[in-house]
Amino acid sequence: MDERMILDQDKFHDECGVAGVYGSKDAANLVYLSLYSLQHRGQEGAGIAVSDREQIHYERGLGLVADIFSADVIDKLPGDIAIGHNRYSTTGESHVRNVQPFCVEINAGPVAVAHNGNIVNADELRNELVRNGAIFNTSSDTEVLVHLVAKSGRDELVESLTDSLKKLKGAYSLLMMTKEKMIGVRDPLGIRPLILGKLANGYILVSETVALDLIGAEFIREIEPGEMIIIDETGMESRFPFKKKKAMPCIFEHIYFARPDSYLFGRNVYEVRKEMGKRLAKEQPADADIVVPVPDSGVVATLGYAEESGIPLEMGLIRNHYVGRTFIEPSQSIRHFGVKIKLNPVKDIIKGKRIVVVDDSIVRGTTSRKIVKMLREAGALEVHFRICSPPTKYPCFYGIDTPTRKELVASSHTTEEIRKFVTADTLGYISLDCLEECAGGGSFCKACFSGDYPTLSRSGDGDNPKFEE
Numbered sequence: 001m002d003e004r005m006i007l008d009q010d011k012f013h014d015e016c017g018v019a020g021v022y023g024s025k026d027a028a029n030l031v032y033l034s035l036y037s038l039q040h041r042g043q044e045g046a047g048i049a050v051s052d053r054e055q056i057h058y059e060r061g062l063g064l065v066a067d068i069f070s071a072d073v074i075d076k077l078p079g080d081i082a083i084g085h086n087r088y089s090t091t092g093e094s095h096v097r098n099v100q101p102f103c104v105e106i107n108a109g110p111v112a113v114a115h116n117g118n119i120v121n122a123d124e125l126r127n128e129l130v131r132n133g134a135i136f137n138t139s140s141d142t143e144v145l146v147h148l149v150a151k152s153g154r155d156e157l158v159e160s161l162t163d164s165l166k167k168l169k170g171a172y173s174l175l176m177m178t179k180e181k182m183i184g185v186r187d188p189l190g191i192r193p194l195i196l197g198k199l200a201n202g203y204i205l206v207s208e209t210v211a212l213d214l215i216g217a218e219f220i221r222e223i224e225p226g227e228m229i230i231i232d233e234t235g236m237e238s239r240f241p242f243k244k245k246k247a248m249p250c251i252f253e254h255i256y257f258a259r260p261d262s263y264l265f266g267r268n269v270y271e272v273r274k275e276m277g278k279r280l281a282k283e284q285p286a287d288a289d290i291v292v293p294v295p296d297s298g299v300v301a302t303l304g305y306a307e308e309s310g311i312p313l314e315m316g317l318i319r320n321h322y323v324g325r326t327f328i329e330p331s332q333s334i335r336h337f338g339v340k341i342k343l344n345p346v347k348d349i350i351k352g353k354r355i356v357v358v359d360d361s362i363v364r365g366t367t368s369r370k371i372v373k374m375l376r377e378a379g380a381l382e383v384h385f386r387i388c389s390p391p392t393k394y395p396c397f398y399g400i401d402t403p404t405r406k407e408l409v410a411s412s413h414t415t416e417e418i419r420k421f422v423t424a425d426t427l428g429y430i431s432l433d434c435l436e437e438c439a440g441g442g443s444f445c446k447a448c449f450s451g452d453y454p455t456l457s458r459s460g461d462g463d464n465p466k467f468e469e
Contacts, residue, residue: 016100016116017041017086018194019211020175022182022231023202024341028074032252034095034211035065035084040259040460042086045099049112051179052079053335056110070250080202081182082262083175085114098140101177109156111178114417116207117171117192120397145174158183158230162241167191171250171398174447175205183234189454190225191398191445193264194345203231208262219263225249245287248454250398251435251444255389256360260300270300275438276388276430277304277358284428285309286356286384292316294359294371301388302358311356314350317371339370351379357424362390365409368422375422383426390432391415394451 017038021027022115028050029055035046046068047060052274057077061068085100101112120126122141130136134147145164152160161183171191176183184205186194193211197204197217204217212219222351223229225247228239249265250257251429260270278303291311293302296319306313320342355375362368391410403409419427432449436442447453 017207020205028077031084042088045087048084049101050077050079051081070212120170174298184229188226188245194223248445273300274304280309281308288354295319345378354382
């Protein structure tokens, strides 16, 4: 029997999480705890780099944060400045050399870089750098930025970084650390989140506010789109070095990626998801006995659906939270094994009931199909599937590992065709307008639903677009 990676085949995969601390003697430990609270944003690998003001020390590894960083490892990372990274690869193979932060020596001295997002013109820039003699050690798009900074002709690191970032197209929330300072940058579109917090004797930059909650840091504000924060012994400086653009934060952060206890893009994620469930119940009602969430990401929206519809909520599907990265797959005789290792129905709750099942999205449709069959085998009389996002028709090129367009079931099938494929009695999605209202209105990147990639003209086919300003 083959040992195989256990991946959620019908979900968009999380991007990455970053954390940086300046001015605390416990910098490495605080970054470790922050990464622990951001584990949902990447489970493939993690790394921490620390400056003791004389040199940069770092540790990286594949696996979960708690598996990589023991107390002994943290003790070997002295210093009061640190940055860290949780990785889920959106570009680059799964290998420890691709785990960030990247630590390199350039003209300005040693630097460490951690990046959440995706550079859509990375291949073009990499090819140009290689033609000019650059040698790459990883397949990550972040290393492209490192090379651009290293070859910049500017004397000052911040200016070199600014010039280099102006050559990038795509999404980034970026942390850079030298021996003396920490720099945080959010791309002009603001697609990926970055949060500023205050420590007793310093500052912290993280992907989500949950990291601040864990370590008792004070939330100051979100870093604005196109803003660069520079923190050193003189204090904190804010710059806006890029051409101003219309902010387009990723709406999927509210749907799925962020933890519900986070505060993101000006809204509490829990409240947004609950409102999504309420609006979904209004737009896509169902005559049923119970409402069942697909845990964990569908739970909060299901609370809203149940409250609005008056249909009782039951935890009819129980998730196994202790599934590792790999497992020994049995023979085909065990039906729905890939789903059952993560989800199991509570038969006494399901049997004889008409059920509304609430999930955050349908990507390929294969997992949804198996869930419906599993519920029917457990005795469900009817299964009505309700989705808290519109049909996902297009891949993301801004830091989410999405399937190709031909693998996205909604790109080539109608809602009725998808319903038949997943074998549900009915299928309903929330509308795009309603989703945006739940998230507070304003502008969001919603290219995975509409194919309209923000401020970029798009040509080429669905999986190999060309981006031009």
